[in-house]
Amino acid sequence: MVLHINTSEKHISYVNQPGSWVTKEYLQDILRSYKQDCTLTIEKLKFSPVTEKGESYGGVITRAEIEFASEKNLRSIINVVIKTAFEDNKFAMNILQDFDVFNREMKIYNDILPKLNNLLKDAKIDEFLFGEALHIDFENFTMIFEDLCSKNFKTANRLNGLDFQHAKISIRKLAKVHAAAAVLNEQNPTIFNKGYNVGFFTRETNSYNDFFNTIFKSCIDTIYEDLGQMYHIYAKKMELLFPNLMELGRKCFDPSPAQFNTFIHGDIWQSNLMFQYSSSANKQNVTDAVLIDFQFSCFSPNVIDLQYFFNIALTEDVKRANQEDLLKYYYEIFSESLKKLKFRGKIPALNEFYINFLKRDFYGFIVTCINQPIALNESPEVDFHAVHGTNEHAIQCKKLMFKNKRIQDNLRYWLPIFDRKGLLDLKVNTIT
Known part of the structure; x- marks a missing residue:
């Protein structure tokens, strides 16, 4: 309309x-x-x-x-x-206010992103990473941006997932954001101290507990009802895991001396990326990408963004066949950018980085079971109230999400892998 x-x-x-x-x-x-x-x-x-x-x-x-x-x-x-902000939606405002998403995103566009741009320009890393905020109104929780569509940027189809070409350019951009933010934090060690400890999993509020717990429960129900007898063993393990789900998620997000901690996007998937294309010989090529929507950005291990992106945004073919290629490409851009930016801290070796990624595999399991069904949802009934609510309508909408054949096929493929990795038997004190 x-x-x-x-x-x-x-x-x-x-x-x-x-x-x-x-x-x-x-x-x-x-x-x-x-x-x-x-x-x-x-x-x-x-x-x-x-x-x-x-x-x-x-x-x-x-x-x-x-x-x-x-x-x-x-x-x-x-x-x-x-x-x-959701001006007339008290339900949404009550949840999102606890995460301070509107105020934080305004501060990020006002304070953080311009500083990252300046660092990259000074290091002669010429890259368009995010759009410009033309105006930020803190009083009315309003931001006005240049319309990137006027520069021929557009979002990819949410339901199709990102192919290798889209994925590669996306993580190139992400790697440079992570690197520039690490240098910004090094130069100003307090810049991410206040307000940047609230990602999807946080110790500051329990407002997302119902969101994660109810969808995880719907996932378990789907395994019992639709995936077949041989998958019931995974559902039983997930039931035993359920009481520790939120704490395990928080442990994944906690900054750790064993991890490379930086400012992360926090919600990098198809709808929060825009792409520019060129066409030749009946083939459309991705030429550029830009990150948008920094509402859930926080200070966490950099691999959190990668676990999320790989498990929510990629086509299944790319996720299964090219994940290690993409990890290596990210690492090359990330480490090269840190050097150009004159980062003084320790740059992890490739094998250290890869081990750090594996140490956050549990978050990939969560994203597969909880976030991806939302991303691939095709029902107009599934809105903010449905995914965050606990009433009967919300429960039925969540069950509807898991009737998606693609989600069920993905669970059939990945649950045995997650189990072989020990993720379904994970204890809270094993995440470092």
């Missing part, structure tokens, strides 16, 4: 507006400041939703096409993306 607004009207009905404060005057003041032109006047606005139901769980994201005129330009158009 697209909403057209004629700004010449005195009384405007903002049916699909991102927030009650996002008015013509609000945007006009922002554009005047951004363009440094006090004569700028907005003539037309066109709002449209960026994401469909089930695509985004972290806020209201709206695209605005703004036609304006000024003494400097007779008439021009700018496309922006407006991201706001």
